[in-house]
Amino acid sequence: MSATGQMTGTVPNPAFDPYRATARAQGTTAPQGRFMLITAPAKINLYLGVHEGTGEDGYHRVDTVMTTLDLTDTLAIAPSDRLMVKTVPEADFPQESNTAYKAAVAMGKAFDREPNFAILIDKHIPIRAGLGGPSTDAAATIMGICRYWGVDPRDERIDAVARSIGADVPFFLYGPPAHLDGRGDRMSELFRPLTGTPVALVKPMTGGVSTVEAYRRFDEAPVAASPLEPMLEAMRSHDEQAIFEHVSNNLAPIARELCPQIGEIVDWMREQPDVRAVDVCGSGATVFAVCNTQMAAEKIGIAAMKEHGWWAQAAKMEKLDQLSLWARFSSEALIL
Numbered sequence: 238m239s240a241t242g243q244m245t246g247t248v249p250n251p252a253f254d255p256y257r258a259t260a261r262a263q264g265t266t267a268p269q270g271r272f273m274l275i276t277a278p279a280k281i282n283l284y285l286g287v288h289e290g291t292g293e294d295g296y297h298r299v300d301t302v303m304t305t306l307d308l309t310d311t312l313a314i315a316p317s318d319r320l321m322v323k324t325v326p327e328a329d330f331p332q333e334s335n336t337a338y339k340a341a342v343a344m345g346k347a348f349d350r351e352p353n354f355a356i357l358i359d360k361h362i363p364i365r366a367g368l369g370g371p372s373t374d375a376a377a378t379i380m381g382i383c384r385y386w387g388v389d390p391r392d393e394r395i396d397a398v399a400r401s402i403g404a405d406v407p408f409f410l411y412g413p414p415a416h417l418d419g420r421g422d423r424m425s426e427l428f429r430p431l432t433g434t435p436v437a438l439v440k441p442m443t444g445g446v447s448t449v450e451a452y453r454r455f456d457e458a459p460v461a462a463s464p465l466e467p468m469l470e471a472m473r474s475h476d477e478q479a480i481f482e483h484v485s486n487n488l489a490p491i492a493r494e495l496c497p498q499i500g501e502i503v504d505w506m507r508e509q510p511d512v513r514a515v516d517v518c519g520s521g522a523t524v525f526a527v528c529n530t531q532m533a534a535e536k537i538g539i540a541a542m543k544e545h546g547w548w549a550q551a552a553k554m555e556k557l558d559q560l561s562l563w564a565r566f567s568s569e570a571l572i573l
Contacts (some may be wrong), residue, residue, distance in 0.1 A: 273384065275312045277377035278305040278555065279368040280408065281436065281518050281525045283472075285486040286462030287455060297452065299404070299421035300465050302472060303369075304414040304431055306552040308438070310362050310374055312337070314381040317355040320345075324358045336375040340402050344382045347394045352382060363548065365445030367492075367519030368438070369409070375402045376409030413556065416469060428472040430556030431480070435528040437537040438518075438550045439506060441498040446521035454491045462487040481514040481527050492521035499524060502547065509537050 284302040291297050322338040332338050337356050345352035356378060362370035379398060383390045390410065399406040404422040408415060416426040463485035471479035493500035499517060502524045506515045511533035515526045528534040531551065538549035 273314045273381055275314065275377045275381050277310040277312055277362075277373040277409070279308040279362045279370065279373065279552070280305050280405065280413070281368070281554075282486055282516075283414070283480065283484050284463075284465065284468045285488060285519065286465055287452070287487055288462065289459045294420075296420045297455075298419070300416065300418050300462070301421050302414060302416050302428075302468055303405075303408055304554050305409075305556070306368075306436060306438075307555045308362060308368070308550055308552045310370060310377070311359040312374065312377045312381065313357040313359075314378070314385070315355050316385065317353050320352050320354060320356075322356045322358070324360050326360060336371040336402055336406075337378040340375040340378040340398065340406075341382060343398045343401055344379060347398050348386065348388065350386065354382065354385070356381075363440065363523070365447070366440055366523040367446070367517065367521050368523055369405045369519075372403045372405035373409045375399070375406050379406075379410065414472065416472070426469070426472075429475045431477065431554045432556050434477075434554040435531040435534040436552045436554060437506070437526040437528055437534040437541075438523050438552055439502050439526075439538065439541040440521075440523040440548050441496065441502070442546055442548050444496060444498070444522065446492050446495050446499070448520045450495060451488055451491050451520035454495065455488065460487045460490050484514040484516050484527070486516045486519075488520045489517040492517045496522050498522075498547075502541075505541075505545070506537065509533070509540075512537075 280303045282301050282303050284300070286300040288298040320338065320341055322332040322335045324335070328335065337358060341352040341354060341356065358374055362368050362373065364370055376399065379395060380390060383395065388395070395410065396407060399410050400422045404420050407422050407424060408417055411424050412427060414428045414430060415424055417423055418425045463483070468480065468483040471483055493503065499521050503515055503517065506512060506524055506526045509526065511529040513527040513529060515524065517524055526537060528537070531553070534551040538551045541547045541549040
């Protein structure tokens with residue numbers, strides 16, 4: 238069981254009815270064999286190093302090592318007479334601001350086609366949490382459209398589309414764990430997965446951290462990044478002890494400043510038993526703890542929720558590379 242009273246991983250929302258939603262979007266029953274379900278995983282940063290100053294493009298240089306989790310959103314995609322994106326629970330912003338919508342529009346421009354799809358997103362990854370929810374939804378949309386249009390996901394235009402949506406999007410396309418550099422959007426090196434490693438996720442129940450504000454504060458008072466090479470060496474040798482000894486994020490102090498509850502969560506999680514490493518996900522507001530056992534992760538999540546009223550979830554690291562993502566599309570597509 239997770240700290241939210243559900244099984245570990247992602248349990249479908251009972252309000253998520255892709256059959257009905259797709260039919261409503263098309264004004265008819267969904268055509269047989271034209272319906273697809275895609276899982277979109279969350280991520281954590283095992284290492285995040287933001288460098289001082291910005292380039293000519295106005296962006297910071299970033300090094301990061303990321304891996305995915307079995308906490309996922311689920312996207313249902315079907316052809317339609319127009320592009321429409323809905324979320325469950327319903328978003329409080331227009332569909333045009335959704336990264337899945339932006340990704341579909343960008344795919345249409347890149348391939349000179351009309352991206353007429355009905356896209357329903359069952360949201361489990363919280364927003365403004367540093368877990369990559371918007372980016373993974375965009376990547377899943379891109380891969381789904383590739384599947385429908387018969388586009389090779391290795392086409393160079395796919396990478397350009399992904400990077401135009403957000404820095405984390407290419408990561409979700411090409412497969413974790415990985416080191417990315419540039420703006421944090423350029424794949425540099427892939428590593429063996431840490432599949433099954435237990436993780437506890439905890440964040441304040443409300444509020445979050447604006448990435449824009451976090452970078453603004455960083456520019457005002459930069460925090461030096463920890464050395465990158467020890468983490469890369471540990472990842473290459475698959476030395477888990479060394480990997481978790483070198484977990485680091487130089488945006489964490491800023492996240493704690495912007496949201497004091499993050500600091501409370503970090504300090505509390507470091508006091509919990511069977512914890513191997515604790516740090517902030519991206520710019521926050523989620524804090525992750527790598528645990529020795531799944532039971533330890535579950536206990537941390539339950540205590541965080543019951544004793545402090547924080548949002549919490551027990552999860553596991555998983556491998557989801559490009560080829561396995563294609564396999565999931567095939568195996569999880571619904572034939573109506």
